[in-house]
Amino acid sequence: MDRLNVFGNESPNFLKGFQSVAFKPTCQCTPIATQRKSDPQTFSPRIKALGGNPDKIWVQGKYSAFDDDGLRTLRHHVRRHKPGLIVLDPLFNYVPADRNAYSPNEIRAIMGELNEIGESSNAAVLLIRHLTKTKRDKQIYQGAGGIDVIGFARSAIRIEKHPDNPDLRLMVHLKWNLTTQSKSWVYEVVKKDGEDLPIIQWRGQSDISIDDLGSDDSDERPPPRRNAVEFLRAELKDGPMPAKYLLEKAENEGIKKRTLDRAKSELNVIVEQQKRKWVWRLPSDG
Structure with a gap:
């Protein structure tokens, strides 16, 4: 079977990076993608631009909420196509109208069904969701x-x-339940010469972790970095x-x-030796 590489030829090996991630950038499998837009307008041209084979992806063209009938339909297609990856984009388009996506009992029921489908078919389930517009501390x-959505993941x-x-x-x-925290990956969305569709180019790994990124704020810098800038300005x-004093005090302040x-680079802080x-x-x- 031809390999399907949906992330481009220079994609990182997530089996070494995100060891517990629910998808592989290069997989010898038939992914199932459920979405509301038609395949010709979205999937096929983009997968081809990335060097992949859209024939290896089956797209559910008809939108179906995950009530009893919708889940039965999903199970049918999973048995028929035997995917290695199931993508729901976005997840909450498939929450039935009479269900509350913020109700623990109702969302647990849907997540439990998806978990059972993934385990019984030995397929990874990739759920895509957006961020809330309201700020939360964590x-x-x-x-x-x-x-409960993140709780199941x-x-x-x-x-x-x-x-x-x-x-x-x-x-x-x-979040990482099955392994240690992995380094972040950096990528850029660019256009191929002579083509309109964008592709992904990977730019390597980064030491920036989730702890270094904060909620949206009026300042463009994430809060942890802004705090570090203010700390250095004050000190x-x-x-x-002394560098040793600053490093120890910064650590004590989290x-x-x-x-x-x-923050030191942003402020162009000068490092030099004085009296040894x-x-x-x-x-x-x-």
Whole structure:
């Protein structure tokens, strides 16, 4: 069977990266994709632009909510096509009109059915959902729907703008039950020469984690980084300070070293040796 590579030829190996992720960028399987838009307008041209084979993807053209009839239909297609991957995009388009996506009992029932379908067919189930417009303190609870959605997931990934380059995107590990936290992956959406459809180009890994990214704010910087910038400005406003002191105090205040390093770069902090000690200072103190 020809390989289906839906993420492009330079996609990272998520079996080494996101070890517990519910999909593989390169898979020898027939994915099932359920969506509301027709295949000719969306899937086929984009998969071809990425170098994939759209014949290896079966798309449910008719929208069907996951009531008893809808779940029965999904089971039928899973038995017929024997997919390695089932994609629901977005998940809440399939919540029946008489169900409440924020009700724990009702969303658990749907998630339980999807879990059973995945386990019985040995297929991974990839659920796509949007972020809420309201702010929540914890990143893991910022997805649409009740918290039981993320509770059922064994692994979760969040897509964010790169804090240092708005043209790049980060694929960040948000939840990991079956493995350790993986590094983030960086990608860019670009157009091939002479073609209108965008493709994904991978730009390697990043040490930026979900803890370094905050909720949307009026300031373009995520809150952890903004806090680190304000910390350095306050500590260095009266002149140079020992690097060891700053690192220890930042750690005590919950600022991670990589976040502090990015704040240091943003402020163009100068590092130099004075009296056999390394110190940091703002450029204006020179």
